[in-house]
Amino acid sequence: xxxxxxxxxxxxxxxxxxxxxxxxxxxxxxxxxxxxxxxxxxxxxxxxxxxxxxxxxxxxxxxxxxxxxxxxxxxxxxxxxxxxxxxxxxxxxxxxxxxxxxxxxxxxxxxxxxxxxxxxxxxxxxxxxxxxxxxxxxxxxxxxxxxxxxxxxxxxxxxxxxxxxxxxxxxxxxxxxxxxxxxxxxxxxxxxxxxxxxxxxxxxxxxxxxxxxxxxxxxxxxxxxxxxxxxxxxxxxxxxxxxxxxxxxxxxxxxxxxxxxxxxxxxxxx
Numbered sequence: 001x002x003x004x005x006x007x008x009x010x011x012x013x014x015x016x017x018x019x020x021x022x023x024x025x026x027x028x029x030x031x032x033x034x035x036x037x038x039x040x041x042x043x044x045x046x047x048x049x050x051x052x053x054x055x056x057x058x059x060x061x062x063x064x065x066x067x068x069x070x071x072x073x074x075x076x077x078x079x080x081x082x083x084x085x086x087x088x089x090x091x092x093x094x095x096x097x098x099x100x101x102x103x104x105x106x107x108x109x110x111x112x113x114x115x116x117x118x119x120x121x122x123x124x125x126x127x128x129x130x131x132x133x134x135x136x137x138x139x140x141x142x143x144x145x146x147x148x149x150x151x152x153x154x155x156x157x158x159x160x161x162x163x164x165x166x167x168x169x170x171x172x173x174x175x176x177x178x179x180x181x182x183x184x185x186x187x188x189x190x191x192x193x194x195x196x197x198x199x200x201x202x203x204x205x206x207x208x209x210x211x212x213x214x215x216x217x218x219x220x221x222x223x224x225x226x227x228x229x230x231x232x233x234x235x236x237x238x239x240x241x242x243x244x245x246x247x248x249x250x251x252x253x254x255x256x257x258x259x260x261x262x263x264x265x266x267x268x269x270x
Contacts, residue, residue, distance in 0.1 A: 002187045006260040009183040013253070014261065016183070017084035018093045020076065021100040025107060028076070032111025035075035039112075040119035040215030042066020044138075046203065047145070047216075051138045060204030064178075064196045071182050071195060077211055078108045078241070083176040083248035087257055109241075116214035123215075124222040139223040146220025149208070150231040161239060164208060168243020169251075171207030174198040176248035180256065208240040 004012070020028075042063050050059035070077070085104050088096035125131065127139030135143065153160035181194030202209065217225075217232040 002185050002190050004184055004186070006256070009180065010256050010260040012183045013084055013180060013256065014087045014091050014093070017081075017086065018088040018091075018096060020081050020085045020104050021088055021093075021096050023104075028104065028107045029111045031075045032078070032108040033115040033118075034073070035070045035077045036112035036115025036117075036211055036214060037119050038066050038070040038073075038075065038115075039077065039211050040116040040123075042069075043212045043215050044119065044123045044219075047141055048138050051141050057204060060200050063203045064199040067175075067178060067199045068192050068195050071179065072188065072191065076108055076111075077175075077179075078105065078112050079172045079175045079209065079211065079244050079248055080179040081105060081108050082172065082245045083179060083253040086249060087253055090254075090257060091261075112211045113214045116211060117218055120215050120219035120222065123219055127223060135223040142216060143220045143223045143225035146217045146225035146232070147227050149213075150217070150227040150235045154231065154235045160235070164236065164239045165243045167206070167208040168210070168240040169247035170205070171202050171209045171240075172244035172247035173251040174202035174207065175209060175244075176252035180252060208236065208243065210237060210240045210244050213237055213240055 023031075042065060045066065046059035046063035048059075049062055050056045053059075071080075081104055085101045089098060089101060123142075124135075124139070127135050127142075149164075153164045156163065175198065177198040178195040181198065182191045184194050185191050213232075213236055217227075217236060221227070221229060221232070
């Protein structure tokens with residue numbers, strides 16, 4: 001079958017969460033490094049398309065190619081393990097503990113950041129001819145993105161922080177839906193189509209994705225963005241991570257687990 005019923009693919013979600021917790025440190029770091037690097041490259045691709053065409057929708061429509069590639073290759077994003085890893089604990093799988101979940105999240109964060117930072121350095125070199133001249137149009141755009149989504153939030157104070165957090169929540173609602181969509185089909189085309197739709201929504205809507213931002217903001221700093229590394233951490237990365245955790249786990253992981261895996265007792269008619 002090309003399509004799996006909800007009860008079947010939610011079982012695969014719990015199995016996947018368990019496998020993340022049992023994975024070796026080496027494999028976790030390698031897979032998360034590659035995921036961060038590929039998603040960063042996709043972000044650079046999408047920004048390049050937007051600058052060159054003047055059409056943000058085209059960039060958003062093509063950004064999911066990176067997301068699809070990394071999941072077909074079996075790599076791991078922090079946003080995905082936020083949703084999947086805790087399900088193994090909720091299901092009381094042998095050896096699944098909250099300590100194991102935190103270990104997995106920490107390793108994936110480190111790997112994703114390292115991979116995204118690698119591509120940020122590569123792209124900064126490309127956009128400046130090895131830092132020998134001013135950034136080109138795409139490099140300038142990356143710098144402005146970093147400014148608007150750090151000091152731009154800070155200018156609104158608490159309201160800006162709330163907006164940032166909600167954008168993080170909405171982002172991983174969509175991204176984790178894409179992670180799950182890959183489990184709904186047994187064909188490559190079915191997986192790709194399922195992942196494409198929600199990821200395109202998140203990117204075009206400007207929601208905040210912690211791993212994409214691990215590329216955008218370090219690259220922006222290297223390309224002359226007028227914000228600091230602490231601006232990035234406080235007014236983007238850390239609140240985005242929390243928002244991504246809340247969005248993926250509550251709106252995707254727990255809701256699907258509760259209604260398709262641990263279904264409530266059926267009503268008795270009469």
